[in-house]
Amino acid sequence: MILSLDPELMQVLLLSLEVSGLAICIAVVLGIPSGVFLGLRRFPGRNLLITLVNTGMGLPPVVVGLVVFLFLARSGPLGNLNLLYTPSAMIIAQIIIALPIVMGVTMAGIQNLDEKLRLQILALGASKLQYFWKLIEEGRLIVLSALAAGFGSIISEVGAVMMVGGNIKGQTRVLTTAIVLETRQGNYSLAIALGIILFLIALLLNLVFTYLQQRRSS
Amino acid sequence: MxxxxxxxxxxxxxxxxxxxxxxxxxxxxxxxxxxxxxxxxxxxxxxxxxxxxxxxxxxxxxxxxxxxxxxxxxxxxxxxxxxxxxxxxxxxxxxxxxxxxxxxxxxxxxxxxxxxxxxxxxxxxxxxxxxxxxxxxxxxxxxxxxxxxxxxxxxxxxxxxxxxxxxxxxxxxxxxxxxxxxxxxxxxxxxxxxxxxxxxxxxxxxxxxxxxxxxxxxxxxxxxxxxxxxxxxxFVGAENLIPAVILSNEEGLVTMKAQGKTLEAVAPFPQGTGVIACIRPEEITLKKDGAALDRVTARNQLPGIVLSLETLGPVIKVSLDCGFQIKALITRRSASDLNLKPGDAIFATFKATAVHVIPEVKGGTNG
CATH class of the missing domain: 3.40.50.300 (P-loop containing nucleotide triphosphate hydrolases)
Structure with a gap:
C-alpha cells in the first residue's frame, strides 16, 4: 500500500506535512527571536512570561484544541472567520502547541551561551540587531533542537487537530487522525501503513538533525 | 597629552x-x-x-x-x-x-x-x-x-x-x-x-x-x-618593607633607624618622620667575607643570619635575619660560590639609592 503510493494515503501524508510544516515555520519565525529576547532581556513581567512559556511547553494538546475550538466555533469570538474544520484551524492549533516549545528551548539555549561570548560580540561593535543575529548563529545547534522538538511535537499530535480539524476525509484528515479512525474501523493494514509512514518521518528528521549536530560538534 | x-x-x-x-x-x-x-x-x-x-x-x-x-x-x-x-x-x-x-x-x-x-x-x-x-x-x-x-x-x-x-x-x-x-x-x-x-x-x-x-x-x-x-x-614586588624613623637628613641623604639598625637612603623627609623603607630583593647583594666589604661601595651593609633558601627557577630567594627579616634574590651561581646554607653569618649590602622611602602615614604600616 505504501509502495503503490495509494492516492488517499498520499493525500493524508501531504496534508500532514503541509499543516505541520507551515505551523513549525511560523512557530520558528515567532519563537526564536522571542526566545532569544526572553533569554537575554530583563523587563517587568519577564518571570511571568517565562512561567507561561514553561507551562505552554507541557500543555496538553487537547486543551489547546478545546480553546481554539471555542474561539473558532460559530458562536465564538472568531466564529465569523469560518475557520473551524479547515486546515487553517489545524495550523493555528499547532502553532500554539509548538510556539512555547520553540521559545523555551531557544531561551534555555541562549542563556547557556557563555556570558563572555555575548559581551565579546558587543565589544566588537555589533548593533542590537547584529548582536541578536550573531547569537542565533552561534547557537545554531540550539535553534536546530528547538526546530526538532517543535516539529516532533506537532506532527505526532492528535487531540487538537481532531477537535479543530474534524478529521474530514480529503480535507482535514492527517496521519494521526487517520490512524485513530482506521484503527477504530478495523482497517488495521491502512492504520499500520500510516503508522509506519509517521514513524519513518520521525526517523528521517532525527537522522538529519543528528547528522547536522554531529557534524557541527565533531 | x-x-x-x-x-x-x-x-x-x-x-x-x-x-x-x-x-x-x-x-x-x-x-x-x-x-x-x-x-x-x-x-x-x-x-x-x-x-x-x-x-x-x-x-x-x-x-x-x-x-x-x-x-x-x-x-x-x-x-x-x-x-x-x-x-x-x-x-x-x-x-x-x-x-x-x-x-x-x-x-x-x-x-x-x-x-x-x-x-x-x-x-x-x-x-x-x-x-x-x-x-x-x-x-x-x-x-x-x-x-x-x-x-x-x-x-x-x-x-x-x-x-x-x-x-x-x-x-x-x-x-x-x-x-x-x-x-x-x-x-x-x-x-x-x-x-x-x-x-x-x-x-x-x-x-x-x-x-x-x-x-x-x-x-x-x-x-x-x-x-x-x-x-x-x-604588589610590584618590593618585598622588603621595613618600618623606620628618620634620624637625620643631610641634603637628601637620610639616615634611618630600623629595629636598632641604621639604614641610609635618598629621600626628602625631615628628621623624626616615621617611614617604610622599600627594598626590592634583587637590589640586595650578599657577601660572606667581612674583609671584602671594604671594596663594596654600597652604603648599607647589614650583618645577618641566613634563615632559608628557596629556589625559584634560575634564581634563589634568600631569607635573612638582620634584626628584621629581609629577602634577597641571587643567582644560583652566587649561591653556590658563597656556599650558602641556613645558619650562615652573612652581610646584606645595598646602595642608598636602592632604598625607596615611603612616609608611614600614607599607606599605614606593612602589616
Missing amino acids: KAILRLKDVEVALGGKTILNIKELDVRSEEILTILGPTGSGKSTTLKLMAFLIKPKKGELFWQGKKVRFPAPLVIRRSISMTFQDPLPFEGTVFENVAYGLRIRGIKGKELRTRVEEALELFSISHLKNQSAKKVSGGEAQRVALARSLVFRPSLLLLDEPLASLDPITKEGMIPELHKVLKQLGITCVYVTHDQEEAFALADRIAVMEQGEIIQVGTKEDVFFKPGDVRVAR
Whole structure:
C-alpha cells in the first residue's frame, strides 16, 4: 500500500506535512527571536512570561484544541472567520502547541551561551540587531533542537487537530487522525501503513538533525 | 597629552555593593596603559566600563572630551574593541572570525579580504585562515582573538589578561610581539593584568588597582621603583618593607633607624618622620667575607643570619635575619660560590639609592 503510493494515503501524508510544516515555520519565525529576547532581556513581567512559556511547553494538546475550538466555533469570538474544520484551524492549533516549545528551548539555549561570548560580540561593535543575529548563529545547534522538538511535537499530535480539524476525509484528515479512525474501523493494514509512514518521518528528521549536530560538534 | 577616554568619579555597583570607585583616570592617545592589580580588584569591571558594556551607578565618562550618555552611541562603541582572557572563538573559520568586525561595519569584497589578510599576517596566523577557529591551539586562538579585535583599527583597544591562559614560553614570545604591533599601528591600549612583569614589559604608564580603587598611576618606572604606598610597593614586588624613623637628613641623604639598625637612603623627609623603607630583593647583594666589604661601595651593609633558601627557577630567594627579616634574590651561581646554607653569618649590602622611602602615614604600616 505504501509502495503503490495509494492516492488517499498520499493525500493524508501531504496534508500532514503541509499543516505541520507551515505551523513549525511560523512557530520558528515567532519563537526564536522571542526566545532569544526572553533569554537575554530583563523587563517587568519577564518571570511571568517565562512561567507561561514553561507551562505552554507541557500543555496538553487537547486543551489547546478545546480553546481554539471555542474561539473558532460559530458562536465564538472568531466564529465569523469560518475557520473551524479547515486546515487553517489545524495550523493555528499547532502553532500554539509548538510556539512555547520553540521559545523555551531557544531561551534555555541562549542563556547557556557563555556570558563572555555575548559581551565579546558587543565589544566588537555589533548593533542590537547584529548582536541578536550573531547569537542565533552561534547557537545554531540550539535553534536546530528547538526546530526538532517543535516539529516532533506537532506532527505526532492528535487531540487538537481532531477537535479543530474534524478529521474530514480529503480535507482535514492527517496521519494521526487517520490512524485513530482506521484503527477504530478495523482497517488495521491502512492504520499500520500510516503508522509506519509517521514513524519513518520521525526517523528521517532525527537522522538529519543528528547528522547536522554531529557534524557541527565533531 | 590628549585623553581619548576619561573616567571621572565613577562608581559601579553589583547587587547594591560598590565594586568600583575611580576618582579619575585618563587614557591618553597612543599610550599603552596597563592596569595592574590582584584578582578581584576591579580591573575587568574597569575595562567593561571603558568599553561602555556596563553602566556606572555614578560618575561620568568622556570620549574624546565629550561626555557620553548611556547606552553609548554605536559610533563610539565601534571605536573601541575589547578582548577577553578567553579567546572566545566564534563558529566558523579563522578568516570568518577575524572578518566579523569588518562585516558588521558593512565592509565587504576585496577590501574585507585585504584587511583580514593583513591582520592575519600581523599575528602570523595566515596559514590558519581556513581552519575552524574552535580547533586551533590556545596560543593560536589568542592570536585569532587579537587579530579579530584589531582588524577594524579601533581607536581604543582594551585587553583583559589576553595572555593569562598561555604557557610561559608562548606568553614570553607574545609580549614583545604584541608591543611591536601596538606601537607600529599607534593604537591606544588599556591592558589589564595581575602579572607585574607583563605590565612592566608592555606599559608606558601603569595604574595599580586594589579593592575597586586606583591607588597609583604613573610611568612604569615611578610605579615600580617609587611606589606611592605600601600596597603598591608590595604588589610590584618590593618585598622588603621595613618600618623606620628618620634620624637625620643631610641634603637628601637620610639616615634611618630600623629595629636598632641604621639604614641610609635618598629621600626628602625631615628628621623624626616615621617611614617604610622599600627594598626590592634583587637590589640586595650578599657577601660572606667581612674583609671584602671594604671594596663594596654600597652604603648599607647589614650583618645577618641566613634563615632559608628557596629556589625559584634560575634564581634563589634568600631569607635573612638582620634584626628584621629581609629577602634577597641571587643567582644560583652566587649561591653556590658563597656556599650558602641556613645558619650562615652573612652581610646584606645595598646602595642608598636602592632604598625607596615611603612616609608611614600614607599607606599605614606593612602589616
